[in-house]
Amino acid sequence: MSQCNSSLIQELTKLPSKFYASLDRAVESSKFWTQDNTDHSWLVRARQPQTEAAKRLQDYLRAFARDNNTNIIFYVESPIDVESGTYTLGPDHPANLSDWLFNANFGVSESSGRKKLTLDLMILADDYDISKLNVSRLINHVVSTIRHELVHYVQTKKQMSDRGERTMLSTFRKMKKDPRQVPTEDSPKYKNMETGEWLSGGQEHYYRDYLEAHIEVDAYAFEAAELLAKKFGKQGAIDILRRKINFDDPNLPTALTKYVPGLVGQKIQDALKKRIYSYIMDIENPSSLEEVSRSTCTNEKSSDILRKWIRSVITIT
Numbered sequence: 001m002s003q004c005n006s007s008l009i010q011e012l013t014k015l016p017s018k019f020y021a022s023l024d025r026a027v028e029s030s031k032f033w034t035q036d037n038t039d040h041s042w043l044v045r046a047r048q049p050q051t052e053a054a055k056r057l058q059d060y061l062r063a064f065a066r067d068n069n070t071n072i073i074f075y076v077e078s079p080i081d082v083e084s085g086t087y088t089l090g091p092d093h094p095a096n097l098s099d100w101l102f103n104a105n106f107g108v109s110e111s112s113g114r115k116k117l118t119l120d121l122m123i124l125a126d127d128y129d130i131s132k133l134n135v136s137r138l139i140n141h142v143v144s145t146i147r148h149e150l151v152h153y154v155q156t157k158k159q160m161s162d163r164g165e166r167t168m169l170s171t172f173r174k175m176k177k178d179p180r181q182v183p184t185e186d187s188p189k190y191k192n193m194e195t196g197e198w199l200s201g202g203q204e205h206y207y208r209d210y211l212e213a214h215i216e217v218d219a220y221a222f223e224a225a226e227l228l229a230k231k232f233g234k235q236g237a238i239d240i241l242r243r244k245i246n247f248d249d250p251n252l253p254t255a256l257t258k259y260v261p262g263l264v265g266q267k268i269q270d271a272l273k274k275r276i277y278s279y280i281m282d283i284e285n286p287s288s289l290e291e292v293s294r295s296t297c298t299n300e301k302s303s304d305i306l307r308k309w310i311r312s313v314i315t316i317t
């Protein structure tokens with residue numbers, strides 16, 4: 001049995017039911033996409049850079065956490081990088097025009113021990129055409145990303161109980177120090193530590209190690225299974241997995257298409273597909289998953305994947 005497979009033979013991650021319909025409703029009813037999401041409303045509020053849209057989504061997620069006795073604090077931020085334009089979504093950006101999140105992470109606060117789930121929302125460029133927005137794709141993108149992060153929360157809790165540790169913070173610190181679980185980009189493996197510059201191929205190497213970490217394979221498989229089953233039904237999703245995957249197909253979730261051949265190894269691809277299959281079979285009530293209307297946006301190219309990297313890296317903040 002290969003090493004990468006043995007690390008994946010583990011029980012499937014289950015999330016409490018409140019993280020489905022109630023969470024979906026909270027995001028949908030926020031209608032955050034109707035609020036300004038450009039630099040015109042960008043402000044630093046309570047030390048957080050936010051547009052009005054980000055603030056609106058954060059308010060609704062916090063109300064959801066309160067109403068459902070969830071001890072996770074949600075943050076939605078709007079980072080700006082004027083020079084690179086990385087966080088500004090417009091026609092020139094490689095991301096799908098309905099996928100507004102750039103990054104997400106789950107962490108445990110070093111100072112308070114509180115669990116934090118942070119979403120980084122891209123701001124919209126002045127030439128962003130809002131008529132091209134597919135609202136149901138945006139909602140699914142947000143809720144499935146949140147559930148991806150919650151998979152990390154459950155993984156951490158499980159490791160805490162398996163090791164008999166008392167706090168999630170101590171478990172988290174150990175996970176962060178384990179490069180097989182959480183590779184850190186500030187490593188001589190990837191960067192010249194004196195100048196901070198990426199080594200030749202270092203960025204790609206880091207991204208591959210991140211995707212191949214078993215906690216990420218698990219979380220992306222969970223995410224891909226949900227999105228595939230929603231869009232194609234259980235049987236349709238399984239048929240897709242049986243065929244050769246078209247990594248340039250914009251109708252497939254990026255949780256699957258970011259695992260491009262050449263970037264990740266064949267063993268990891270096989271392990272990912274197997275796990276997606278298991279998660280699809282585990283979906284109890286596919287009727288509770290609403291069908292997503294077809295996307296009209298086709299600008300996402302897997303070859304541009306490195307510009308969209310580091311989504312969902314676990315961090316302790």
Ligand SMILES: [Zn+2]
Binds near residue numbers: 149311312
């Ligand atoms: Zn992740």
